[in-house]
Amino acid sequence: MVTNVATLGRSGVHDFILIRASAIVLAFYSIFMMGFFITTPEVSFEIWHGLFSNLAMQIFTILAVVAVLFHAWIGIWQVLTDYVKNSQLRGLLQFLFTITLFVYVTAVLLTVWGV
Amino acid sequence: MIQKFSIYRYNPDVDAKPYMKDYELDVPEGSDMMVLDALILLKEEDATLSFRRSCREGVCGSDGLNINGKNGLACITPLSDVKAKVIVLRPLPGLPVVRDLVIDLTQFYTQYEKIKPYLINDGKEQPSREHLQSIEEREKLDGLYECILCACCSTACPSFWWNPDKFIGPAGLLHAYRFLVDSRDTATDERLDDLQDAYSVFRCHGIMNCVDVCPKGLNPTKAIGSIKSMLLQRAV
Numbered sequence: 001m002v003t004n005v006a007t008l009g010r011s012g013v014h015d016f017i018l019i020r021a022s023a024i025v026l027a028f029y030s031i032f033m034m035g036f037f038i039t040t041p042e043v044s045f046e047i048w049h050g051l052f053s054n055l056a057m058q059i060f061t062i063l064a065v066v067a068v069l070f071h072a073w074i075g076i077w078q079v080l081t082d083y084v085k086n087s088q089l090r091g092l093l094q095f096l097f098t099i100t101l102f103v104y105v106t107a108v109l110l111t112v113w114g115v
Numbered sequence: 116m117i118q119k120f121s122i123y124r125y126n127p128d129v130d131a132k133p134y135m136k137d138y139e140l141d142v143p144e145g146s147d148m149m150v151l152d153a154l155i156l157l158k159e160e161d162a163t164l165s166f167r168r169s170c171r172e173g174v175c176g177s178d179g180l181n182i183n184g185k186n187g188l189a190c191i192t193p194l195s196d197v198k199a200k201v202i203v204l205r206p207l208p209g210l211p212v213v214r215d216l217v218i219d220l221t222q223f224y225t226q227y228e229k230i231k232p233y234l235i236n237d238g239k240e241q242p243s244r245e246h247l248q249s250i251e252e253r254e255k256l257d258g259l260y261e262c263i264l265c266a267c268c269s270t271a272c273p274s275f276w277w278n279p280d281k282f283i284g285p286a287g288l289l290h291a292y293r294f295l296v297d298s299r300d301t302a303t304d305e306r307l308d309d310l311q312d313a314y315s316v317f318r319c320h321g322i323m324n325c326v327d328v329c330p331k332g333l334n335p336t337k338a339i340g341s342i343k344s345m346l347l348q349r350a351v
Contacts (some may be wrong), residue, residue: 012310012317016343059335078318082277 007077019074023066028062041084052115065108069101118142118194120157122164123205126214133212135203142194149188150204151178153261154216163217173330176265181205181217186267186328207270209279223266223286229309230283230291235302259293259338262286263329268317268325268335274318281314285325285335288316292338295345298320307346316342 010016040047051057076097084090118140125133138157142148151168158164166189169175173191180189183203193203206212211219236246269275269284283291291310294300310316316339325335 007313009313011314012216012315013346015313017318017350082274 008073008107014056014073022071025063025067058112065105069105072101073098116142116144119201121201121203124215125212147193147195149190150182150192154189165217167217176263179207179265179267181207186271187264188330191221191330207266209270209276220266224271226283226287230287232290234300236299238296246299248298254274255296256293259289262289262333267330271324271328278314278318282318283315289335291337292342307349311346
């Protein structure tokens with residue numbers, strides 16, 4: 001068994017579950033947003049503000065960005081371990097991608113908090 | 116009819132780098148032959164050409180080659196099936212070349228060895244004479260035991276190309292599932308423990324190159340999916 005891994009999950013099974021669970025959340029969020037844009041002829045500031053003032057929508061949005069964090073962390077790790085063979089460069093890239101993902105999460109949290 | 120060939124040549128003792136060499140073979144009009152037969156005839160003209168072969172009937176799995184971009188067994192691939200003016204023959208991709216069309220299969224066998232390719236029985240329920248299987252239990256091994264370890268599938272798999280030291284590969288995993296579903300084997304949990312990491316099984320992303328190239332018509336992707344299901348059922 002391979003034990004030297006630096007991914008998010010505790011094992012391959014854990015990664016597998018996390019990546020699929022987060023994909024389900026992202027699929028629902030994408031469908032919801034598409035539905036919103038299709039059923040809303042004109043998206044004014046008031047309508048947009050009203051949408052994100054709803055507590056359920058705020059939770060849904062935070063849930064979606066956390067799903068992006070989980071999904072991309074594991075996915076990027078898989079791609080990097082496939083294609084970047086230099087471990088120092090891979091570690092650096094993984095660090096930069098993960099930091100960027102946390103920036104996304106923080107930005108969404110603060111934005112939704114401020115609505 | 117003159118059939119043209121372009122064959123990968125590399126002798127590390129002599130050549131600085133690999134090169135492609137052109138050959139021509141006179142194939143009588145209206146007749147056909149296997150790629151291996153053509154190679155044997157070409158070797159009569161050029162004795163330095165190296166390739167593996169043994170049973171020459173698709174049983175031993177020695178002559179896996181990349182034939183016009185697709186892995187297959189030279190001994191059961193007719194020239195007429197290749198349908199090309201120039202037949203390009205290369206060694207199976209992704210593993211080190213020993214010479215010409217001969218590759219070093221050490222990494223492939225190391226992965227195979229990892230899955231413990233033999234029955235493990237703790238002997239707690241020892242039958243008086245022998246371990247009998249019902250027809251249904253035996254049927255579960257169909258589509259699995261036929262693998263001849265020719266390496267066509269694993270060397271067609273990008274996940275195996277990138278991580279041949281960590282990802283078991285389709286051939287090894289097909290065998291792993293063959294022992295996981297064998298009613299006589301009692302080491303299911305230990306076998307699954309060895310496969311639950313992020314590489315051994317989960318580097319398979321189901322692109323099905325293995326299914327596309329398997330000369331025996333087997334389905335490693337399905338077996339890998341079944342292993343993933345077993346791991347998930349145990350985990351959730």
